[in-house]
Amino acid sequence: MSPEPFASRLADHVARRRSQVVLGLDPDPARLPGGAAGARDFCLRVIEQAAPHCVAAKPQLACFERFGADGWQAFEDVAQAAHDAGLLVIADAKRGDVDATARHYAAAFLRPPIDALTVNPMLGTDAVQPFLDAARDTGCGLFVLVRTSNPGAAELEDLPLADGRLWHEAVADRVRGWGEGLPTGDGLSSVGAVVGATVPGRLVRLRALMSRQPFLLPGVGAQGGDPAALGPAFGGHAAGALVSASRSVIYADDPAAAAQQLREVVWSAWETAAAA
């Protein structure tokens, strides 16, 4: 029996939980005592507080890898806790390598309790194919970096091509194609795109290039994006735009309240977009 595609689970989770908020779990050792166990306990507490207002959790692998083997075990515990709290689990690892290596990364990450993985597209289709194959076999999803949210992203991602596109628009074209080989769910692709949420005009252009991709939008909150300007990102689907927030929620005095507030703003942006 084929596993339920990621896109179906995503659409279902967003509809049931009435939330597009992705809880970014980036425990920073500079703020937290106790090494790997401290990071794990902090994440478990934040999940308990904020999960009711979120649709997914996105543990940041870098924050766990810096503790070595203990950190990896903490990551497993956090992923399981997020799953048990009813959240989808997006491993934010941004992996990308040649095909023989990508197969190993796919085996490492595309399996329960993980639902999806962030992937770097630079090496091209043959390097992404093992992730696509594993996603089809396991019912997992991918979120491919298309245009990141960091201040210097334009330097290489926005370089103008001879054919008039920007480099990241060529990436977007590929991401749409990569999604075509995977089962969809409720009109959405199981291959999503990471898109910096800071420039509304860019959201319009990228939505035109990737009509069925769920967008994972970092850069809201601590990185400065405005959630009310997200309308064009949805593409007519409640699960078309997922808003990731980390520092602005997990280090808030009241993570539950911060997540709830973001959830309401984003859901309201979706309702406004759906009514337009």
Added chain:
Amino acid sequence: MSPEPFASRLADHVARRRSQVVLGLDPDPARLPGGAAGARDFCLRVIEQAAPHCVAAKPQLACFERFGADGWQAFEDVAQAAHDAGLLVIADAKRGDVDATARHYAAAFLRPPIDALTVNPMLGTDAVQPFLDAARDTGCGLFVLVRTSNPGAAELEDLPLADGRLWHEAVADRVRGWGEGLPTGDGLSSVGAVVGATVPGRLVRLRALMSRQPFLLPGVGAQGGDPAALGPAFGGHAAGALVSASRSVIYADDPAAAAQQLREVVWSAWETAAAA
């Protein structure tokens, strides 16, 4: 006291060991029984056999991560064994993320017994800066992906820009600049470049763009590059071109003989280039 820069250690190791061979440690669970311990024991055996003919070891993180926390511990053991065998240790993890996250990856990888890390440049200067800062502070090196060796690398990396360059040549320009902020050693930069070894003309162009970068050249052996055609890659320095071989050495009937043969071919290519 400032740590000895990676470039100095690299030049010194190549000169003393008379080898430019990088032992790629990609233990494949499909070929090896015993899980993480099996992968570790296999790597320790290969290091013991092949180290005398190599200058560095390059453990592939993906092959360890797929075993979770146990795999991470195996990676640590393998890195330490390679260091103890007199090899430089290049962690092949191809990490890249926004600056707050890159700082965590830098903390995870730029520390003893690891000497250098492979890095993905797609996100641009501000995302690479934490790796540069950590490399300066710790005396570690970086190898930044410029043009990879996989068959489909051209798809996004070779896209022609409006200014006449290829996209990866713009990356090469940045890599040269990133190296300028770090201490050099014996005329080499501590910021190297990963360059697919399969097309000699490309080596000439990229060497012209990056005169001081040590090149890490995969794609020899199992991936099909010809080590004798490497002459242009050296840039006048014995440590200017490091040849990485994995499957063609580690799965050879006699890994020591396979490493020795590759070492002799590459050293001879260097002597020919130096005499020309």
